[in-house]
Amino acid sequence: MKSRIFPVRIICAAILVSCANVLPVAGCARPAPPSLSARGEKALLRIEVLDDDLFRFEYAPPPDVRQETIGRTPMIARADFPGPSRLNRPGNGRLETAEGQVGIDRSDLSTRFSMTACGEEPVQHELFSVRLMEMTSEGCVIAIDAPEMTHAWGLGEQFPKPGEANGDWVGRVRMPGCEFGNRMVPYKGGAVGNAMFPVLYMMAADGTTCALFLDDLSALEWDLSTRPWRIKSTGAAVRGYVLLGESLPELRSEYMDLVGRPPVPPKAAFGLWISEYGYEDWAELESKLASLRKSGFPVDGFILDLQWFGGVDPGGEKSRMGRLAWDRKRFPDPRRKIAELRAREGVHIVPIEESYVTRGLPEHKRLASKGYLVRAMDGTPVFIKSWWGHGGMIDWTKPAAGDFWHDWKRKRLIDDGVVGHWTDLGEPEDYAASAVYHGVPGGGGRHRDVHNYYNFAWAESIYRGYLRGGPGKRPFFMSRSGVSGIQRFGAAMWSGDIGSNLPSLAAHFNTQLHMSMSGMDYYGSDLGGFKRTALDGDLNEMYTQWFAAGAMVDVPVRPHTANTSNQYETAPDRVGDSASNLANIRLRYELIPYIYSLAHRAYLHGEAVFPPPVYCFPGDPALRECGDQKMIGDALMTALVAEYGRRTRDVYLPRGRWFDWYSAERIESAGEVVRNVPLYREGRFRLPLFARAGAIVPLMHVDDQTMNTTGRRRDGTRRDELVLRVFESPGSSEFTLYEDDGWSTAYQGGRVRTTLIRQDGDVDGVELVVDGACGDYEDAPVERAVVVKLTTGGRTQCSGVMLHDEPLARHRRLEDLEKSDSGWCQTARCTIVAKTARLPVRRAKRLRFSLTAD
Template identity: 45%
Template structure:
């Protein structure tokens, strides 16, 4: 008779050997199974599970994961040490601990020792040694202490909003999102780093207060990815390769959008737009809150919630009105929707009869009845895990809105806010079987909602890009075109400071498009503070890093101002928004880089300067791309701000003064310059930034002018240094609306902007445009501006032909071609450039 211990050992060896002959390493210890896949040199897939819950072949993935088609590396037979070109993985076959070491260069360094402390279903726990990794980022959205703008996750506990996970939580006189995105980034000394993506959809608690670090969660097994890389950029890109990169939003989403709770009719929207344009503000559209479908009835089953049909009394002829907005005024419309359906609506009856609502048990059980928070009414809940039902509802109700011309979908209450804890859903595939309980679905609910919208566009063959603004989501939501806003935040600067810190972690969690209600949703949270100061500070922050840029507040009384033309320092508000519009080609090109490469648009400084210890905990300073820094401010009475500049030469974006930094603090810099509020902003020497010319005539981001014509003169700004340098920025252009940009070479024009500086000259090359898109013009008007290092310019030539020098800005503006020097700024105007040609502008100095 074979003794049990020897039988177990034999089975373990046979199990491991069988798996190792393929692409999965497996070993058994007691009741537990460890599985490992080597997906790439810098990507390891791990699973710890009890017998019966372990994956039978490849390791299971959740709906958060997009890419599960890796051709895993073969596992060599024998031994418990696995290696890729960059990582070493050593397995303790008794404890099932996995020690991962980075071996890409000497000296090698240990990432962590990952040890399961519980594999019991719904009581999962993983510990991992701290080693030398003291700085931590990511894990989604959790607003920390009010007023604290800086700091990473070191020494903290990241807790869920509720026992289920995602939730709106009360804070600072309002409510903000707690949204779980289970990816954490760990930094050690210099460039030492790794990321851990926990592929688990249940509520999680991460504890970084002691060594070892620990995460506890529910579910059937611990499944995770360890991601290695040369730097944070590699790690984040690797994470997005797993969960999906964000598509490029419609270009109009980079402009100003007006919103409030709520516009009661078309006339109120007309007035808001008229007032903005009368005050010389560009604007691109309006978000419509629940009044568009007739509003709600508190405590009533006759509420309009879930009808998804226009209130034709207050919003008559919606298709014609939206067409007029677009064609005559250059404006777009986005409509809100929620997951709840009033019980007396025909939509409820139809969806319930078909089995497409969340139910009390499997069909034909009755739908759940939601009445515990009846502010919106009483009724049922759409089951977005029911793919057939989600498709039906999209085609039946949302499709008509798209045909009406709506260009985006504002998905509210999707944590979800209200639910039945005992509900039964069509279910999600998690682990070894389909799960139907609310706790199984909770954190995935908004992901499936977003997916139903994106897939509905594709299924119905729309060329229009889907855009979604959502209050919640999880890892993977970004791949469906979902932007996140922080919820019903209170109107005070301490809330804004906490939001700015949260944005750092959302950026690292893969959400480039994350913003807030500008000015705050709950004005009662002001508590006597200066509303004008609060609003303008908030607007400046949002104009720098929010997409979309959207003032929004509760205004059922029609007694509160939300428009930047009506509240705050109006002159400053105007210049803040104009700066955003001027930089729109730069922002839009960064969005293409985010889609193509997973590059962060508004990352914390540590993302690009992780070997600089001075930036590790800075959340108030944001990068815009990789060569621009903005210092955000959220402080009552603030008139100046210090700025930390990494090593190198930096140029003040506003006055073009230069600062040579060894990695140090500068300032304080004034927040008001010539009476206008401006956030301190710096550009690195050698940078090329494409802009558009903004003046009083600009109406929207597409270049519509007060004359009714579209005219977007391209302004290329080159920041010169004091010696030889070479740099490049790629300008991306497309039709701004369709998904054709995804077709390489057919829907996008890419133009390299190349700066070469020598000892006594600098050349700006605007290369030939590569690709094409429908509606593109063969040429465009281009101006250039060189920010010099104090050089006195002797000549400016375009395509080797010297341009005429003018002695005044007035003469320069009147001319079709020529140049003018004003201190350290050199302006050059060359007229229309053909996209098919390489164009050079050269400046020479004495």
């Protein structure tokens, strides 16, 4: 476990395909890339070589005058490419680079991609072919001939059948949510999102892997039920990129480099946020907070639904939808109250907002006068009648409209102290099919052109607004819909108004698998379900299982339900098994230093934060349809549960040494199922969690005094020690801890601290080295203690622990060690806890554990 990406070598590639609505590449400093072209009866095919492992291609109607280079859509964040280090033109319509080959068959205008596997004798692997089947004014059909591919993942958000947690896309059809694409769709008593993130990763039985990404703003249908696979688009052209790589993590990182990596969310976003539809006033919110504090729950914030701006009136034009200003009768003096909650309780506020503005509001009149509303065919603002009232919608595709709205409305909320935003109904939910928009950059302005771009443009306007504010707060918001690329603006997503039943939760597990592979690291659900009327079993058991799953892999951890009549509870101290909920959220808070470090790696390298196991173990066929087990980084694996009456569950562990997180039991797996792993420990529901040998997991100290993700404590004490959970490996392993101020964008300018932690096992024991910290940030600690909880690989006794060359004192009880400045204690067979005094963080610490068998 020396490196984060384990040494499974596998052949990988990706295609990114774009249909219609493209940005021209203008002002490019580099010369036009090397290319091939061929003309058919209905289309012109062009291929460009952008790098050794990156190709771009296009099927388009033959133009009278074509662009110098192939265009791109707003989905693509990257516009400059270095070109190949080596290029061969062997003839017969082929191009070869150091890593790949592409060729054109002029008889049917198909293009075939292959790659060269490096080794003592390079081997060429045929990957796939792309062929244009149809091209009309109504759209395109392409065929993907990949006969060896047996499994496929990605394609964003579409729920499978209720209860199906596991499964890939082969043999299924990925349908758009509506004729235009993204949409909320009815699902088992609720409604869930259907959002196209059109990246499809494919794998052959022998582990050869490739991926296809349609960077398309049109409605798409992917038919993987027959061969060759067919993809239908309402776009007028097909444009794409082909990426080559040697591992799934490498391939995903290259894809994220093209569409944009996510910024690091505020640290508070990784904690517990309480939400419902909705809190009537500050008093109701504070009553929920007081109850949580009394029960010992850490909490980072509350999320306000539309009651914060006065609610809505479905019957007319005077509804407050679009007011985006506080209802000061029920939420008086918001700036003072938000500051008070932050100062007294360490909690924060996020309000909801929508794109709709009722016609009777002054906001509608002002927006209309500036031309910032979506228009009907006659040029007047489009008029929509809906549950929220009667009015129009902001034209986010017009940058001036988004900038005006942010500076006029949203910035006031930021100045009031809100730390994020909840963008709802962004598919968009309501629209006029004949509406006219400012339009997609370089593309059309019809609704069919804009539908899937609309929410992307909204997200981008928030991001631009934060950038205009200068160095300061990080943009972070929850979005109900999206497309590839939205993550680069600071978006998380949730799965919509999901029904309160376990079959819906199980299907959500499968959707999270595909969203992670599609580049959306921060994805969650309304914990406990939004529609309680869809409950199909015991409420408390359903909520407890759902809350445990969210505490493992959701960002943020956010219970939410429809509760306008105040008949339901959402807070985890009031519904479900409170003791189990408390144990599970405390584990989440303990893991935040580890998860937060993963978030930095997602920002820097495009690595997945909560990937499916196949991402880390692509060579293991048993994991290729696994959706109810999740990785947390590459060191931890959890197994989720969505079934009434379960007391145990089976867990598949890939080949290698694993440790049970709770019991420290060592498991030597040959790639097999561990039967009957307990789900209840000491009477509390706990999801299985396993650590790989060599795992180094930084933790936060959490107890009944912990208030939030910063480690703030109710008794005012400081517990800023660096806690490390270490699982012995026969060899060496390492992990880098990332720390920053948790709120600002200063980390992007280098204001971040990294600490490399290394462990090496040998015949005499284990050596752990905490390197001196590098970098700095505002209010960073200059000294702290280090606490190491070592789980050995089988050696049951520790004869001593040295800090550098000095022995630490042994304590017989953990309680005595906790009261001491330093020392060590053996708390169980194979488990040793060691502690240093407070030492400068820039000084390296070397601890040596001397281990023996019984």
